[in-house]
Amino acid sequence: MITHVSRRHILKQLGLAGTAALLSPPASAIFASTSKKARILIVGGGYGGVTTARYLKRHLPDAAITIIERNPIHVACPASNLVIAGWRPYITLFSHYDNLARLGIRIIHTSITSIDAARRLVELDSGEKLPFDRLVMAPGIQLDWNAIPGTENGRHQQLAHAWIAGHQTLLMQRMITSLPAGGTLIMTIPPSPYRCPPGPYERASLIASRLRITNPRAKILLIDGKKSFSKQRGFMAAWDELYPGMIEWISLEQEGPLDHIDISTQTVHTAFGRHRADVLNVIPPQRASQLAAANGLTDASGWCPVDTADFSSTLAPDIHVIGDACQAGPMPKSAFAANTQAKVCAAAISASMHDQPLTPTPLINHCYSLVSPQQAISITGIYLHDNEQHQLKTISLTESTRSDDRTAEANQTYQWYEHFRQDCFG
Numbered sequence: 339m340i341t342h343v344s345r346r347h348i349l350k351q352l353g354l355a356g357t358a359a360l361l362s363p364p365a366s367a368i369f370a371s372t373s374k375k376a377r378i379l380i381v382g383g384g385y386g387g388v389t390t391a392r393y394l395k396r397h398l399p400d401a402a403i404t405i406i407e408r409n410p411i412h413v414a415c416p417a418s419n420l421v422i423a424g425w426r427p428y429i430t431l432f433s434h435y436d437n438l439a440r441l442g443i444r445i446i447h448t449s450i451t452s453i454d455a456a457r458r459l460v461e462l463d464s465g466e467k468l469p470f471d472r473l474v475m476a477p478g479i480q481l482d483w484n485a486i487p488g489t490e491n492g493r494h495q496q497l498a499h500a501w502i503a504g505h506q507t508l509l510m511q512r513m514i515t516s517l518p519a520g521g522t523l524i525m526t527i528p529p530s531p532y533r534c535p536p537g538p539y540e541r542a543s544l545i546a547s548r549l550r551i552t553n554p555r556a557k558i559l560l561i562d563g564k565k566s567f568s569k570q571r572g573f574m575a576a577w578d579e580l581y582p583g584m585i586e587w588i589s590l591e592q593e594g595p596l597d598h599i600d601i602s603t604q605t606v607h608t609a610f611g612r613h614r615a616d617v618l619n620v621i622p623p624q625r626a627s628q629l630a631a632a633n634g635l636t637d638a639s640g641w642c643p644v645d646t647a648d649f650s651s652t653l654a655p656d657i658h659v660i661g662d663a664c665q666a667g668p669m670p671k672s673a674f675a676a677n678t679q680a681k682v683c684a685a686a687i688s689a690s691m692h693d694q695p696l697t698p699t700p701l702i703n704h705c706y707s708l709v710s711p712q713q714a715i716s717i718t719g720i721y722l723h724d725n726e727q728h729q730l731k732t733i734s735l736t737e738s739t740r741s742d743d744r745t746a747e748a749n750q751t752y753q754w755y756e757h758f759r760q761d762c763f764g
């Protein structure tokens with residue numbers, strides 16, 4: 339059952355002093371001295387992958403841990419909405435892999451092209467094959483353009499999504515500055531599940547905070563594939579107060595699903611309506627990465643089914659899947675969730691290598707959303723794997739209320755971001 343209580347109360351209920359206690363592996367595992375010389379490969383150097391590597395190194399100091407990541411620098415999605423709205427420089431999104439290398443974690447910057455689960459081998463872009471004892475997949479998402487008629491067959495390349503950070507973040511930023519005076523920005527938002535459920539609404543808020551100064555007659559139209567959205571009350575209250583009349587939300591109930599997009603005229607067609615944009619931001623539906631899908635790790639949902647006790651794939655032995663790519667029941671797809679899942683997965687791999695029983699650990703997702711550069715709202719979910727029903731259950735879900743101090747929450751957002759980056763990348 340979901341109850342609405344304070345975060346302090348939740349932690350007290352669980353008998354835990356704070357999130358550090360929730361997220362840390364058991365001391366017995368950290369100080370284990372008997373770790374085998376295991377070969378553990380991690381696919382993806384995003385939040386899930388790097389956290390797994392760092393925590394595995396603590397659990398299994400002698401193991402050979404390798405991350406395979408195609409990009410030389412990590413560009414963050416969290417805080418990218420601040421960059422899009424021109425409140426932060428792009429470079430602040432970068433994280434480097436040097437601190438992981440200093441811990442003795444090997445990082446290979448290349449792409450994995452295939453996985454041979456039976457022979458426990460992965461093949462790299464170069465054709466080289468690497469063996470593994472355990473494989474942890476944290477490859478993130480792919481964008482499903484085939485789900486939006488009008489954008490398939492490569493036509494989407496003319497569109498801005500900015501849902502994978504990098505050059506798309508800069509493209510979106512430029513498009514905001516090119517919005518004509520009094521023009522309309524349309525953002526299409528996919529049905530759930532997708533990466534960062536409150537992300538589109540944070541983006542709308544931060545763009546509004548910029549346009550209020552540079553283009554006060556501009557409009558932001560959100561065309562949503564859902565009937566409701568994460569932190570809806572908090573966002574809508576903030577929009578009324580801070581940007582009256584600027585942001586309009588069109589729900590699935592009002593106009594039905596997205597029908598198609600006419601890129602040549604920048605027009606979004608829903609089941610019952612039609613809207614022309616001056617600037618278009620299309621956030622498409624998503625699925626687990628191409629690598630996971632092509633190697634038999636996804637089911638009909640498009641995501642990777644896992645046993646949430648240890649994040650092992652239910653479709654392939656000795657392979658774990660964490661982060662956005664996996665189906666973790668009620669847990670949203672976020673960097674915070676990927677980081678928590680990584681810690682549970684690392685502890686579980688260590689326990690199995692030491693022939694120790696698995697201790698059930700609560701998983702946490704704490705998600706801040708900026709409604710302006712100076713104000714934020716948040717939501718906290720706590721989840722626990724139910725051994726009898728073999729699924730992750732929500733223990734509590736708490737949202738900030740109208741009386742919460744949004745300025746204090748914004749300060750916490752910025753502090754969280756810095757600490758979180760360190761916890762992941764060192």
Ligand code: FAD
Nearest residue numbers: 382384385386408415416449450478534661662672673674
């Ligand atoms: P990713 O971070 O996507 O990492 C996957 C990595 O795998 C990538 O680096 C990719 O290059 C690599 N990879 C994939 N395939 C291969 C291959 N074949 N070979 C080699 N490498 C490969 N979350 C929060 O918690 N808080 C926030 O405030 C927040 N804000 C967000 C704002 C926006 C605008 C967006 C879009 C997302 C936001 N998120 C936020 C969500 C967060 O970014 C994701 O949930 C998170 O990145 C998921 O981590 P991951 O490790 O699963 O995947």
